[in-house]
Structures are given as structure tokens and as C-alpha cells.
Amino acid sequence: MNSQVPVSPEPLAANGHAWQWSGPYALGAVREASIGARNFLLSHGLPEPEIAAWELALTEAGNNCVIHHDGGAPDLTWQMHLLFAPDRVIARIHDCNKGFAWPDNPQLPDDDAESGRGIFLIHSLTDFRKYACHPGGNILTLERRHKPAIPSEDLEATLDAMTEELASCYESLSAIFRFTAEARRTTRIEDFATSLLKHLSTITATDCGILRIVSQNQLITLATHGCEPPPACPMDSSPIPLEAAAVRSRQDQWMDATELASSPLSGLVHPFYHDDELMGLISLSRHHSAQPFNAGEVNVAHTFAEFLAQQMLSRRHEEDSIRSSVARREFELAAAIQQSLLPPPLQKIAGVSVTGHCESALSIGGDFYDLIPCGDKGYFFVIADVMGKGVAASMIAAVCRSIVRSFSQLYQFPARLLDRVAMQMHEDLERLEMFVTIAVGVVNVPEGVIRVANAGHCPVVISLPGGGFTEACPEQPPVGLEKNPAFSEYEIPLQQGMRILAYTDGLIDPRNQRPSFDTQPAVADWFAAAAASAPHISSLKSTLLDRLGHSTDPNTLADDQTFLLIGID
Amino acid sequence: MNIERKDTTLHVSNIHELTAGTAPEVKNQLRLNFADGLIHIDCDCSNLDFVDSSGLGALISMQKLANERGGKLRLLSLKPSVVQVLELTRLHRVFEIVP
Numbered sequence: 153m154n155s156q157v158p159v160s161p162e163p164l165a166a167n168g169h170a171w172q173w174s175g176p177y178a179l180g181a182v183r184e185a186s187i188g189a190r191n192f193l194l195s196h197g198l199p200e201p202e203i204a205a206w207e208l209a210l211t212e213a214g215n216n217c218v219i220h221h222d223g224g225a226p227d228l229t230w231q232m233h234l235l236f237a238p239d240r241v242i243a244r245i246h247d248c249n250k251g252f253a254w255p256d257n258p259q260l261p262d263d264d265a266e267s268g269r270g271i272f273l274i275h276s277l278t279d280f281r282k283y284a285c286h287p288g289g290n291i292l293t294l295e296r297r298h299k300p301a302i303p304s305e306d307l308e309a310t311l312d313a314m315t316e317e318l319a320s321c322y323e324s325l326s327a328i329f330r331f332t333a334e335a336r337r338t339t340r341i342e343d344f345a346t347s348l349l350k351h352l353s354t355i356t357a358t359d360c361g362i363l364r365i366v367s368q369n370q371l372i373t374l375a376t377h378g379c380e381p382p383p384a385c386p387m388d389s390s391p392i393p394l395e396a397a398a399v400r401s402r403q404d405q406w407m408d409a410t411e412l413a414s415s416p417l418s419g420l421v422h423p424f425y426h427d428d429e430l431m432g433l434i435s436l437s438r439h440h441s442a443q444p445f446n447a448g449e450v451n452v453a454h455t456f457a458e459f460l461a462q463q464m465l466s467r468r469h470e471e472d473s474i475r476s477s478v479a480r481r482e483f484e485l486a487a488a489i490q491q492s493l494l495p496p497p498l499q500k501i502a503g504v505s506v507t508g509h510c511e512s513a514l515s516i517g518g519d520f521y522d523l524i525p526c527g528d529k530g531y532f533f534v535i536a537d538v539m540g541k542g543v544a545a546s547m548i549a550a551v552c553r554s555i556v557r558s559f560s561q562l563y564q565f566p567a568r569l570l571d572r573v574a575m576q577m578h579e580d581l582e583r584l585e586m587f588v589t590i591a592v593g594v595v596n597v598p599e600g601v602i603r604v605a606n607a608g609h610c611p612v613v614i615s616l617p618g619g620g621f622t623e624a625c626p627e628q629p630p631v632g633l634e635k636n637p638a639f640s641e642y643e644i645p646l647q648q649g650m651r652i653l654a655y656t657d658g659l660i661d662p663r664n665q666r667p668s669f670d671t672q673p674a675v676a677d678w679f680a681a682a683a684a685s686a687p688h689i690s691s692l693k694s695t696l697l698d699r700l701g702h703s704t705d706p707n708t709l710a711d712d713q714t715f716l717l718i719g720i721d
Numbered sequence: 722m723n724i725e726r727k728d729t730t731l732h733v734s735n736i737h738e739l740t741a742g743t744a745p746e747v748k749n750q751l752r753l754n755f756a757d758g759l760i761h762i763d764c765d766c767s768n769l770d771f772v773d774s775s776g777l778g779a780l781i782s783m784q785k786l787a788n789e790r791g792g793k794l795r796l797l798s799l800k801p802s803v804v805q806v807l808e809l810t811r812l813h814r815v816f817e818i819v820p
Contacts, residue, residue, distance in 0.1 A: 179742035204802050211773045215741045263815045264785065266778035273774055276809050406814055447804045447813035451820060 182214035251285035365432035518545030581632030617649030663710030734765035739776025760792035
């Protein structure tokens with residue numbers, strides 16, 4: 153568009169509808185000129201949108217004059233002339249720069265470019281442009297026709313349009329309130345999402361909407377409006393290019409007019425997040441119109457997506473809460489079962505007194521003890537610790553107790569009983585990768601003997617009446633590690649005044665926030681001394697609980713604490 | 722222009738014009754005030770009456786500043802005339818606009 157032009161612009165008008173300005177090559181002067189132009193156009197009654205368009209176009213034109221100025225005499229000036237004609241405004245900007253090639257079809261630069269939009273704006277805001285370049289100076293002529301005045305008969309239509317726009321805003325707001333109430337009523341998130349998408353499509357005048365959410369790293373379709381639901385796909389490899397780009401870039405992706413008849417003319421794919429987690433994508437498109445989405449429509453889409461994300465989180469929280477409640481109930485039941493494993497109040501057998509204590513670190517654990525009267529001869533006793541805690545450990549404990557009880561004919565032969573228990577439980581324990589440490593024994597008063605077998609459990613301590621103690625230590629590994637172990641048996645003659653302590657390793661766990669014992673020998677030493685001074689096992693139990701800092705707060709216990717006391721009276 | 726720090730967000734407000742004449746100083750002030758620990762920028766545009774292409778460049782520069790730290794720029798309370806310029810240049814697709 154370059155051509156030879158006079159160095160000075162031609163007078164635009166001599167009838168009082170013209171305005172001109174002249175000033176230095178300084179950016180501050182550009183705004184002085186464009187504000188002056190604004191005031192001139194305002195004085196001629198031009199509508200505000202027209203004035204705003206001129207103000208921006210003239211600012212951009214002025215910026216070009218100043219930015220491309222290459223120095224020279226300090227008193228050089230550039231000029232702006234405006235003519236207010238009945239049907240248009242004509243502007244001429246004159247500078248004395250070297251000039252540049254004015255693009256015929258300026259394009260927008262990349263989104264992250266910090267410059268390069270000025271000439272695009274001038275083109276967008278004016279109807280006619282001519283840039284005349286000459287060695288002595290340049291003249292940029294711009295024209296913009298006035299928008300036709302609104303005929304009085306169209307005022308009603310304009311009012312209707314404005315009302316419609318206001319109604320659209322109101323609709324957006326009221327939709328949010330409506331959805332809030334609806335979200336409380338709707339049980340399925342899919343139904344809620346379908347309703348939301350339908351409203352969003354109406355408000356944004358789109359004919360196709362797709363709402364996808366992320367579930368277990370898959371993009372699944374939650375709702376559609378006006379189109380077929382796309383199939384589920386991995387989150388990071390959607391076959392829909394714009395979806396894939398939105399996930400990759402974490403930014404909105406846009407569809408602009410294409411030549412393909414089946415493609416949308418305009419559209420938007422918006423990924424929505426909670427913190428850093430991708431929650432889903434909303435895709436909206438228009439097949440009937442190439443009208444691009446304006447900022448208001450984009451905002452509505454973003455707001456709806458955010459609202460949906462909050463609802464999804466709320467549902468997720470609700471589901472977690474239900475799951476947690478169910479789990480808590482299951483734990484309570486399992487804890488009740490574990491407590492039921494402990495022996496009921498026992499019949500008194502002459503010459504022997506028994507007591508026990510079992511406290512779980514969690515609401516359920518893997519420790520248990522058992523005491524079974526053997527007629528009036530004495531007691532068969534069991535103390536065991538299943539590896540691990542929780543429901544699984546509790547279930548294995550129950551199974552172990554039942555199996556031990558099923559071999560009642562072997563109560564007098566603890567080692568043979570353990571052989572059978574180990575054989576029966578090995579397969580299950582091996583599959584579950586668990587094991588059980590267990591000590592079993594029998595106190596037979598008529599025979600005057602104690603027999604003990606120990607499978608990997610803490611030593612059973614037997615205090616002697618004259619002082620000192622003896623121990624039934626673990627000679628074989630825990631149950632579950634070997635298929636056919638052969639357990640050995642301790643046989644100790646009964647003496648009046650003997651005290652027997654069987655305990656689990658919770659008594660020596662350093663993680664307990666209570667005064668535990670340091671080692672197994674420390675337990676034995678303490679027990680021998682305490683047993684000598686305790687008149688009865690009930691007082692010995694109280695002394696031991698005091699030593700362990702027994703409390704009602706289970707949080708201070710890192711491991712189950714279980715013990716069993718038997719006294720030979 | 723007012724600049725204020727709130728937690729990890731730099732709040733910028735009271736900008737009346739973003740033009741080729743004012744944009745360099747705005748960008749400079751932001752760089753100076755975007756101290757360690759700041760991640761996001763909230764630009765209150767309720768007083769912003771006029772923006773030209775250089776002003777748009779300043780907004781993109783702010784966005785890059787925040788993005789470099791994993792944060793984002795939000796444009797708050799934009800006037801319709803400024804929204805029109807963003808729409809004209811399609812930058813309404815790029816910025817997070819909060820009405």
C-alpha cells in the first residue's frame with residue numbers, strides 16, 4: 153500500500169468539523185493526542201464504543217510513529233488530523249520517519265508474545281487504511297464508518313436484546329443456585345452433570361456439549377448434550393486432539409472455523425482441576441455458528457466447571473466418610489470378636505489360681521490368651537501373638553484358638569498339640585505370609601507337673617518359691633514357618649508358691665509410650681522379685697500393670713500387651 | 722499503582738492505564754516486587770480504563786512471571802471496554818478473568 157505522497161498532509165476540512173494535533177516523538181505525547189481526539193469525537197456526539205475504538209486505533213498509530221522514530225532534530229513533531237464527516241471519521245497521522253512495510257493482512261502473534269498486536273488492532277478497529285510512505289515522511293489514513301443510528305422503531309428490539317443479555321446473566325447466576333439445591337437432591341452425579349451441561353449449553357448457545365471426568369486415570373464420559381458420548385480412554389492419550397492438548401497443556405483449547413462441514417465452527421475445551429489434580433474436561437461447540445466464545449461465555453463455562461468439581465469433591469468426601477464409617481463398624485465388630493476369644497470367668501480349681509490381661513494397641517490386634525479347665529486337675533493355657541494387626545490378625549487369632557481347642561485330647565501333651573496345630577495352619581499361614589508365635593502348657597495338680605511347649609514365643613517364666621526362676625524358652629520357630637515341625641516340651645515339677653508368667657512381646661516394645669521392659673531377661677528378673685513378695689496373683693497382676701504404666705488411653709500403646717498369670721497355691 | 726503482598730500472592734491494583742508509555746514501569750515494578758515466596762499475581766483491574774497493545778504485552782509479561790514459579794495471573798474486575806480489547810486479540814482465552 154505504499155505510494156508517493158506529499159510530505160505534509162492535505163487539509164482535511166475547513167468547516168469546523170476537523171481537529172488537529174501536533175507534538176513531539178514521545179510516548180507520553182501519544183496519549184495526549186488520543187485523549188484529545190477522544191474529546192473531539194465526544195463533542196460531536198459519537199457513541200462511546202465508537203470513541204473507544206478510535207482512541208485505541210489512534211493510540212496504536214501514535215505508538216508506531218514514536219517507536220519507529222529514529223532520532224533527528226529534537227524539535228521534530230508528528231501530527232494527527234481528524235475529520236468528522238456525516239457518515240464516518242477520517243484520521244490522518246503524519247510522521248517524518250523512514251517508514252515500514254504495512255502488512256495487508258496482519259495476523260495475531262503467538263499467545264505468549266509480548267508485542268506485535270498493534271497493527272492487528274488498527275485493522276480490526278477501522279474500515280479503511282492507507283499507509284503512504286515517502287522518504288520525507290509517511291501518512292497513515294484511517295477511516296471508520298459510524299455505526300448507523302438506531303431507528304426509533306428498533307429501540308424496542310434493542311431493549312429486548314439488552315433484556316435478553318441481562319436475562320442470560322441472571323440465568324447463569326440462578327442456574328448456580330438451582331444446581332446447588334439440585335445437587336443435594338440428586339443421588340447420581342451423572343444426572344446432576346447432565347442437567348448442568350444442558351443448562352450450560354443453553355446459556356452459551358452451543359449445540360454440543362461433552363463432560364468428561366477422570367476416574368482411575370481414565371477419561372470417562374459423564375454427560376453429553378447434542379452428541380454421542382465418546383468412549384473412555386486413558387487420561388493422557390485421548391483420541392480427541394483438543395482433549396489431549398488440553399490435558400497436556402493444562403490450558404483451554406479452542407476450535408475455530410474449519411473447512412470441514414462436519415467439524416464445529418467454534419468451540420472450547422476446558423480442563424478443570426482441584427489443586428493439581430485434573431478432575432475433568434468440559435467441551436462446548438457450535439456447529440451452527442462461527443461466533444467465537446466471548447469472555448463472558450468462557451467465564452460461565454469456567455464457573456460451571458468449578459462448581460461441578462466442588463460437587464465431585466463433595467461426593468467423594470461423602471463416599472469416603474461412608475467407607476470410613478463402614479470400616480469403623482467392621483473394626484468394632486472384629487474387636488468384639490477378639491474380646492470374645494478371651495476366656496470367660498472360670499471355675500475355681502483347688503490349688504491353682506489364674507488371671508490374664510489383653511490390651512490391643514489398635515481397636516483389634518493379633519494377641520490372645522486362653523485358659524481351659526482340665527476337669528478338676530488344673531488348666532491348659534495358651535498365649536499367642538499373630539504377626540500383624542487389624543482384621544486379618546484378629547481372624548487368624550480366632551482360627552488358631554479354635555484349632556487349639558479342637559485338640560482337647562492333647563491338652564496334656566503340649567508339644568504334640570503344637571505339632572498338630574502347626575500342620576493344620578501351615579498352608580493358610582504360608583499363603584497369607586503370616587505366622588503365629590504361641591506357647592501352650594498344662595498345669596496338672598494331681599500329677600504335680602507343668603508341661604510347656606513354645607513355638608517362637610517369648611519365654612514362659614516360672615518363679616520358684618525359694619527365689620529365682622526357670623524359663624520355657626522357644627526351641628522351635630513360630631507356627632506357619634515349617635510344615636511338619638517337631639516341638640519339644642519342658643516338664644517342670646510343681647511346687648507350692650510357684651508363679652507362672654506367659655506374656656507377649658508388647659511388654660518389651662520400646663515404641664510404647666509407657667514404661668515397658670527393655671528385654672526378656674528384664675521381664676524374668678522383675679517377675680521373680682515381684683512374685684516373691686506378692687501374696688496372690690491378683691496383687692501380682694496389679695503390680696505388673698502398675699509397672700507397665702497401664703492406662704485407658706490405647707494411643708500410648710504401639711503393640712498389643714497380653715499376659716497370663718498362674719499361681720500354685 | 723499499588724502493590725501488596727498477601728501470602729503467596731502479589732496483589733496489584735490502582736492501575737488506570739496500561740499503555741506503551743506506562744507498561745515498562747509497571748513491568749519493572751512487578752519484577753522488583755515479585756520476591757521469593759510469591760507465586761501468584763492478582764491484578765485488580767477495577768480502575769483500569771484503557772489498555773493498548775503494549776499494555777497487553779505487560780499483562781502477558783506478568784503471566785509469564787507467575788507461570789515461571791508455577792503460579793498464575795488473575796485479572797479481577799475488568800471493565801467491559803478492556804474485556805473487548807482482550808476479546809479482539811483473543812487474549813481472553815489466555816488470561817484467567819474473574820468478574
